[in-house]
Amino acid sequence: MTNATLSEPATQRTVIAMGELSTYADAPVLTDALASGARVTLCWRDGAQAHFPLMWLRDNCACQACRHTVTRERLYLPLTPITAAPQASLHDGNLTLVWQDGHVSDFDAGWLHQRRPGQEPAPVIPARRPWAADFAPTSVSHADFAGSAAGERAWLTALLRDGLVLLDEGPLADEEVSRLAERIGPLRPTNFGARFDVRSKPNPNNAAYTAIGLALHTDLPNWRQPPDIQLLYCLENEAEGGESIFADGFAAADTLRRQDPEAFRILSETPIDFRFQDEEQDITTRAPVLSVDHDGQLIEVRFNNWIRDSLRLPAHVIDAWYDAYRQFWQLLHSSEHQLEFALVPGQMVAFDNRRVLHGRRAFDPSTGRRHLQGTYLDLDMLESRLRVLSRPD
Template sequence: MLRTATHDTSVVTVAFDTGTQARFHAVWLRDNALDPETRAPGNGQRLITIGDIPADISVSSAEVVAGGLQVTFQPEDKTVTFPAEWLAEHNYDCERDDTLGRTGPGIITWEGGIAAPSGDWNEVHASPAAKRSWLASVASYGFAKLTGGSTEPESLLKVADLFGYVRETNYGPYFEVRTEVNPTNLAYTGLGLQAHTDNPYRDPVPTLQILYCLENSAEGGDSIVVDGFRAAEKLRAQNPEGFALLAGYPARFEYKGSDGVCLRSRRPMIELSPDGELVGIRFNNRSSAPFVDVPFDRMEAYYAAYRQLGEIIDDPAMGVSFKLEPGESFIVDNTRVLHARLGYSGAGSRWLQGCYADKDGLLSTLAAMEMTQPEAAE
């Protein structure tokens, strides 16, 4: 609840019962008014444009009413109310962490030694609590397994159905991961693969990848996941100048593996938001194109940082490994978690199917469950 509210024409200052204070600008309060003329009651979407707000907007009164804030704006002579909890949640008059390369709220970075977060196929399909826990693991850790599923082909599509939709690419709605003769992609061989993010040559990249095991009697072929955010944190601690180089200059990625397909992107290996938050990793040696956007006098230092990041990623202590059994799958946040594979022999069989999906669907499903099904957390 609010204790007091004071104002001048352009700023309202409130004191919460927690003892904290916050200031809000008149134009910000007007733009975010919660009345039905400003926001649609059904979906909360804004019904006004910035041009609809008078350029000379001002506050003529501000007072605490029933624990919330009641404000009257001029020259509209419009009065609106803001709940105290809403103001506290949207307070922007506060100290901010401006550390370059920091991770966002709810992100848990990790390295080898953690138990892979996992859900049971039947439970996540039947129980809101189990589904919510599984989705929350993907959001926080960037990956999670799913066990106890069917061995029927295309079962991976039902994994995507838990939260969203398959993102179809030139590989189709899904792709096969098994040894092929004359493969169009190294993923279709028995070779080991360095930890990498998929499809860095796309803009935007597919933000989630699902790999589903149908057969796995071959020797080897264990899956490995590496937290790219933890790797970036280590690079920043060991070599802040190198971290800044990989974040400050775009790398280039390219794929021309089949007729009619030529995909290219120009993005940094370490991607930061405008205010410095770590938001993405693109790392894939197979798809790297020549780097031509780094100045001559910084290219050697750039390559040294690239090598150092690769050494961190390749460190066995960084990876969590597991061998998928038939009916098991795992999902990775492809903007963050790298995945690798040990080589496997021609004896036996190894058949996985993979597909892509979008993280916004998963985060939307999780957020909707948190709002509408709080009992799922119990």
């Protein structure tokens, strides 16, 4: 057992570099530290108390030998169990530990306060919120998005929370969608390229490149990792028809789970094949329409009637699967879950392709031009961007 040597906390603490770019300096100083057995017990001025395992503290030493000063990456390897209690002392309300081998570790009180075992920091990434019947998407002007961190934060927050957000009053400029996307992260390329044009064209290799109506679907469910976020930027929309439609697949799946748990079970426990083939590609994967995690929480919707492959299931499962699929289809296309509007030139819609289904009404290409440009982004990049924009100035 080692008693802490207490020193009076200074009003202006020297913040110890912990290799962090996010803040923790506002947290309270330490008032007591006691190393005993396999734990160091710390008390903060706000009354918080926590017991830290020795191994955790040693592993998170932020000195230059234990953490690379430039890359901020951990150099210390926790290969030797730490069993001997260190000498603990407080300096200006921060913690210093001297380990049995003489190694010294300094910890900022606020950093430790944020990382007390079992604690979670206040989340920057918003929780998903299912669409209510009166859901109306958030819209951010192009000027606000491009001109202020607050505008971009609002756009990111709405997209991560609702799975869909609009950008308005953008320029009618070729590739503007790529420029907006690249603020956030690299374009995610697929077999249709890193950036695609949606308009009717001869010899289409995809229904999106025709003028037919597109029922609700998710893109590329035939990939193990379908694109996370889709951006669709409207450059021209003069043709009759062509309204965009969307549905919150998670909200519809929740309704299905309540109304018919057996249908939900079938769609979530029955992997089926999705497949796209052309002269150059044969991309196929096997996954359920509704993916749930180990806790039964919905994590992904794969829904695309065009590239759903023939079911390879025992005959008695097939009829039940079609019944469940039909029910889910009807829920998605019910007014309760569906959103319809016409994109105007200069407007961009962004949506979570693993949650929100999209489609469009048929249009008549003889009545005018319709031209969207689209690309994909990784969700990792959007979350990272929101964290960086949420750092204190």
